[in-house]
Amino acid sequence: MDTKSLIIENAKILFQQKGYNGVGLNEILKISKVTKGSLYHHFPNGKEELLIACLQSMSDTITSNIERIFNQYETIQEASQAMIDMIIADFERDGTITGYTITSIVSEMGSLSESVRQTCTNLYAKIQSICFKKLIAEGFSTEKANSISLVLLAIFEGAIILCLTKKTSEPLKMISDELTNVLKGYK
Template sequence: MRSKTDSREKILNVAAMLFQLKGYNATGLNEILKVSGSPKGSLYYYFPNGKEELALEAIHLASTSIQARLQIVLDKYPNPIEAIQNLIKNIMEDFKKESKPIGFSISLIALETYLSSQPLREACSESFTDLQTMYVKKLVQSGIEKEIAKELGTFIQIIIEGAITVSLTHRSDEIFLTVSNQIKILLTPYLNNKI
């Protein structure tokens, strides 16, 4: 039974990686099978509804991984400015190593599928909302009023996703430094005398 689970997990992990790297449309099922080393019939055995079902689970897997990484950083630093700046630093270091959006963003699949697949759009939307909620929670814990924290959390999510996209496009990590500096300027007035 374990080998069946391992085979399914291999397919899912490879799909999550390829969807983050190449997008939904550019990733073929044969490529997923080849990279995962799985036999041809196994994909439809584990994912009987095909590519969209696989993509939904891959988005969930990637989102869970991204949230876990974010939670580690948020827990490590009591000050939300330090926490978010260190998150940006971690993304920047990963970017320097890989120059690929694997493990820190589902933006490519979100942009590619928002018009073509309602289930995939909703899964990506839920993932982005979960990340925003994590930022909001951290800001509220730091003493920021909930309504203001909601706006700030949304904005932080937007600028980090935007920084990832622009950095990949320019093949430069300088945008992360700009975002990191601006996070401090943005949040400091809200946190004075609260931490």
């Protein structure tokens, strides 16, 4: 792995675990085993530029995982269920959820930095688009598909935040149990 990728991977983990303000550059340097000069060579504008690179990397990972799952299942319900089951399994194995959400970073930095806010907006738009396309393929109208995809995104993100806050997978399990009823309400 090249130096830039190494820094991004390590910073990504730290940002997800501790938040943007909870991680100092020295911690990133130490875990990455690189010098300050090396970090600034790749990220001349510092920590915020590194955060944006991490968010873009997370966006690629999150959307490719969601697309892979959604392509394996015929309906939005089956695909959503599979995604929730995977997140629950990861949470129960690891005791946390990383790699599926950027909510903590949005809440911490979204109002402070326009470039961070826009990067996060783009990720959410990609996720909503994946759901939207699945719903259109199932025969939902454009208007319905747009509203349902937004509701699903909000439900997933909200459940993830509740799991992290309560330190239990129960919110995702409840969403999983109610997903059928939520989607039936739109048909």
